[in-house]
Amino acid sequence: xxxxxxxxxxxVAAVKRPTGASIGPRWSNALFVxxxxxxxxxLLVYPLFKGIWMSMLQSDMFDNTSKYAGMANYHRLFNDxxxxxxxxxxxxxxxxxxxxxxxxxxxxxLALNSSDRTAAVLRAIFFxxxxxxxxxxxxxxxxxxxxxNGAIASIFKLLGLEPVAFVTSSSLALVAIAICTIWWIIGxxxxxxxxxxxxxxxxxxxxxxxxxxxxWRSFWSITLPSIRRTMLVVVIYEIVAQFQLFGQAQLLxxxxxxxxxxxxxxxxxxxxxxxxxxxxxxxxxEILFLIMAVAALAQFFVSRKRVEE
Amino acid sequence: MAASEHIVGRGIGNxxxxxxxxxxxxxxxxxxxxxxxxxxxxxSELMISTASAFHPPYTLKNYADIFxxxxxxxxxxxxxxxxxxxxxxxxxxxxxxGYGFARAEFKGRDIIFVLVLLGLAVPEQAVIIARHQMFSDxxxxxxxxxxxxxxxxxxxxxxxxxxxxxxxxxxxxxxxxxxxxxxFKIFWKVLLPLTIPxxxxxxxxxxxxxxxxxxxxxxxxxxxxxxxxxxxMASTQTNFAQSEGLGFLxxxxxxxxxxxxxxxxxxxxxxxxxxxxxxxx
Numbered sequence: 001x002x003x004x005x006x007x008x009x010x011x012v013a014a015v016k017r018p019t020g021a022s023i024g025p026r027w028s029n030a031l032f033v034x035x036x037x038x039x040x041x042x043l044l045v046y047p048l049f050k051g052i053w054m055s056m057l058q059s060d061m062f063d064n065t066s067k068y069a070g071m072a073n074y075h076r077l078f079n080d081x082x083x084x085x086x087x088x089x090x091x092x093x094x095x096x097x098x099x100x101x102x103x104x105x106x107x108x109x110l111a112l113n114s115s116d117r118t119a120a121v122l123r124a125i126f127f128x129x130x131x132x133x134x135x136x137x138x139x140x141x142x143x144x145x146x147x148x149n150g151a152i153a154s155i156f157k158l159l160g161l162e163p164v165a166f167v168t169s170s171s172l173a174l175v176a177i178a179i180c181t182i183w184w185i186i187g188x189x190x191x192x193x194x195x196x197x198x199x200x201x202x203x204x205x206x207x208x209x210x211x212x213x214x215x216w217r218s219f220w221s222i223t224l225p226s227i228r229r230t231m232l233v234v235v236i237y238e239i240v241a242q243f244q245l246f247g248q249a250q251l252l253x254x255x256x257x258x259x260x261x262x263x264x265x266x267x268x269x270x271x272x273x274x275x276x277x278x279x280x281x282x283x284x285x286e287i288l289f290l291i292m293a294v295a296a297l298a299q300f301f302v303s304r305k306r307v308e309e
Numbered sequence: 310m311a312a313s314e315h316i317v318g319r320g321i322g323n324x325x326x327x328x329x330x331x332x333x334x335x336x337x338x339x340x341x342x343x344x345x346x347x348x349x350x351x352x353s354e355l356m357i358s359t360a361s362a363f364h365p366p367y368t369l370k371n372y373a374d375i376f377x378x379x380x381x382x383x384x385x386x387x388x389x390x391x392x393x394x395x396x397x398x399x400x401x402x403x404x405x406x407g408y409g410f411a412r413a414e415f416k417g418r419d420i421i422f423v424l425v426l427l428g429l430a431v432p433e434q435a436v437i438i439a440r441h442q443m444f445s446d447x448x449x450x451x452x453x454x455x456x457x458x459x460x461x462x463x464x465x466x467x468x469x470x471x472x473x474x475x476x477x478x479x480x481x482x483x484x485x486x487x488x489x490x491x492x493f494k495i496f497w498k499v500l501l502p503l504t505i506p507x508x509x510x511x512x513x514x515x516x517x518x519x520x521x522x523x524x525x526x527x528x529x530x531x532x533x534x535x536x537x538x539x540x541x542m543a544s545t546q547t548n549f550a551q552s553e554g555l556g557f558l559x560x561x562x563x564x565x566x567x568x569x570x571x572x573x574x575x576x577x578x579x580x581x582x583x584x585x586x587x588x589x590x
Contacts, residue, residue, distance in 0.1 A: 029413030029418075032492075032496070035401075050439035127581070129341075133539040140562065146359070149359045246523070272437075273528055288434055
């Protein structure tokens with residue numbers, strides 16, 4: 001079956017030899033994956049290594065040359081208060097948003113895990129905001145946060161409260177970005193949890209109902225254990241995603257006030273494409289990559305474990 | 310599943326839960342409602358106070374102005390070209406590679422597949438500076454290929470399609486093999502039609518992703534006539550204070566958001582399936 005012939009298909013009809021596809025390895029089979037591999041190597045693998053190399057170069061802005069500088073960029077980064085600040089801001093942002101994504105995502109999934117029409121409409125509303133682009137989302141939220149004139153300030157005034165200056169306060173700017181981010185993409189964790197909930201065999205709940213178990217009890221002893229892996233996937237996915245915070249911060253607060261809401265990616269963007277310190281920006285991006293790779297590897301092991309079970 | 314619905318929907322809490330979720334949904338829609346309302350107000354009134362939004366006069370002038378003065382149409386066109394380009398490219402490359410990795414054996418295939426999967430762990434930010442340099446060296450920035458091509462290197466589609474091809478029973482292509490069909494013919498005529506649901510899912514995913522992509526187009530397209538709608542809307546909001554009015558900006562936001570919203574309403578089923586499918590695979 002394996003080693004047949006390489007002659008092209010047309011010549012065969014008359015001779016009646018098996019010339020079609022054969023089982024077993026053949027070099028020509030690689031042609032199926034070759035087109036993608038070209039893109040993969042040229043636009044992902046190569047720039048990945050080039051980026052690592054660039055992070056070890058010091059560029060000279062005046063004559064547009066660069067020379068090898070070893071770990072100099074990394075050394076400079078670790079002594080750069082602004083960069084260290086962006087790392088903390090990003091970590092703080094992740095810490096603020098990920099638990100909320102999990103909690104609200106799961107609550108919405110539990111409440112909307114039903115096949116009736118109302119639930120479908122509500123699901124569509126909560127997921128619908130995720131399809132908007134970040135630039136439209138920030139326009140919408142600028143109008144919410146606008147000091148004095150914005151919707152939130154107006155509501156505060158209506159309630160007789162002093163309006164809170166969200167985006168211009170150094171302690172609240174990141175919180176403001178977090179709220180807008182949760183509003184924007186809560187739909188994804190909700191959908192992931194919904195998918196997990198629907199995988200739980202109904203018999204489990206029927207058995208619990210026979211035992212007269214309370215809603216709380218079946219939640220803790222059936223639902224939660226069954227969706228443990230999804231929970232972990234959501235947590236890790238959101239950690240990776242929220243580490244990449246960029247557009248919301250760039251457009252809502254410009255990283256301010258006083259760098260209070262500047263995330264790592266905004267730092268990379270500004271160093272790389274505003275100040276053209278390419279080597280420095282590349283080094284910062286490698287550090288971000290390292291942080292995220294740890295999370296992604298964790299995700300890989302979690303999902304592999306799940307497949308094995 | 311019926312029973313799990315039961316757990317959430319039964320008994321006393323039933324109405325209370327529904328009421329709470331509806332309330333939250335109303336709060337969720339508030340920002341969009343507010344934007345919509347402002348978009349119908351004359352700019353001059355909004356300059357004084359946005360509180361005027363709650364009473365007339367309302368106007369369609371802001372929307373009419375879009376047709377005359379803004380670059381929105383050019384940006385929508387650019388977005389359409391870029392998104393279609395990325396989507397078609399991803400579908401073609403991922404289908405071929407997915408079939409290859411799932412069915413067509415060659416030496417070293419499994420190692421290559423693992424290496425491709427590792428690519429899923431590489432964030433865009435880790436390669437973006439070098440990519441920018443590459444396209445600069447080729448003097449390709451501010452062109453459609455520069456905005457489209459990097460999106461085709463994503464391993465997600467390959468992963469998804471490989472899983473999908475693997476799930477198709479092997480007897481189907483083995484029967485075709487006995488008929489002396491060539492590999493490509495089996496792929497094209499027999500298996501590819503079976504993957505249409507996955508194509509739809511991946512296609513919509515890719516389209517929305519490309520349409521909403523911000524970082525790379527922001528870096529690559531620096532000329533306003535090459536902006537995608539996403540980058541264009543960023544440029545309008547950073548300088549709206551000095552030039553155009555608030556109401557006009559809101560009208561632009563609503564207008565720019567409409568196409569994806571329509572896509573969402575039409576393809577909701579597939580989008581939901583895409584998300585759920587990605588979760589289970």
